[in-house]
Amino acid sequence: MKTQTVSEYNQVIAHCKELFKKKTQDYGTAWRILRLPSITDQIFIKAQRIRSIQEKGNQKVNDPIVDEFVGIINYCLIALIQISYQNDSRLEIPYSEFEPLYDKWAEDTRSLLENKNHDYGEAWRDMRVSSMTDIILMKLYRVKQIEDNQGMTVVSEGIEANYQDMINYAVFCLIKLNYHV
Numbered sequence: 001m002k003t004q005t006v007s008e009y010n011q012v013i014a015h016c017k018e019l020f021k022k023k024t025q026d027y028g029t030a031w032r033i034l035r036l037p038s039i040t041d042q043i044f045i046k047a048q049r050i051r052s053i054q055e056k057g058n059q060k061v062n063d064p065i066v067d068e069f070v071g072i073i074n075y076c077l078i079a080l081i082q083i084s085y086q087n088d089s090r091l092e093i094p095y096s097e098f099e100p101l102y103d104k105w106a107e108d109t110r111s112l113l114e115n116k117n118h119d120y121g122e123a124w125r126d127m128r129v130s131s132m133t134d135i136i137l138m139k140l141y142r143v144k145q146i147e148d149n150q151g152m153t154v155v156s157e158g159i160e161a162n163y164q165d166m167i168n169y170a171v172f173c174l175i176k177l178n179y180h181v
Contacts, residue, residue, distance in 0.1 A: 005117055006110065008175045013106045015179065016073045020102065023074075024095045031078050032091045036159070037147050039079045040140060043166065046071045047136045054130045066179045072136065072170040076163040080105040083160060109164040113171070124172045132169045139166050 034042070046068040053059045081101045085093070117124075124132070139162045146152075146159050 003114075003117075005122060005175075006114060009110050009113060009171050012171045012174045012179060013073070013110070016070050016077075017102060017106070019070060020074050020077070021095060021099075029091065029093050029098070032082070032085075032093065034078075034082070036079060036082060037144070039075055039082065040143050040147060043072050043075045043079075044137075044140045044144075046075070047133060047140060050133050051130075051137060054133060066174060066177055069170045069173050069177075069179070073167050073174075076167045076170075077102055077105055079163050080160060105164075106167075109167045112161075112164050113168045116168070124169075125176075127172070129173045129176050132173050136166050136169050139169075 031039075050065045050068050053065055059065075081098055084101050084105075085098070142156070143159055143162045146156075146162070151159065
């Protein structure tokens, strides 16, 4: 049975993927030049901007925060795709070649969301967008620490799981902000 959350998740990801496809048409895969810590920093900039706007209550640059959440999702997917292509040095990869990886990571992340929603009873629906923004920032600090430790962890989940959690929290935020309709 398809839940409301799965349907909303799919709608958000479809919007994100469409924008990703259009940006790939405009820019190619210039993002392939970025090392993983640089991608993490790009996500950090977006999350920090959201938090800053939330704290100040206004903004001076007229880019809506929903666009930043979309950017977080797409940069997390870029990071996961980069991990998948870590032994491939090509800068330009045709969209048709990496699109299945975008879909695979989005589907794997949706499965993670479904499992966690089962266990947590969709607690995110009662959370504030500002709290989820803070959780995304916390996950970013975790990823930075793991990167600084050359990917090594003692008992914690790895970088991929943290990127997936950030995707899911950003999706939740977009659902709460009615981006999916």
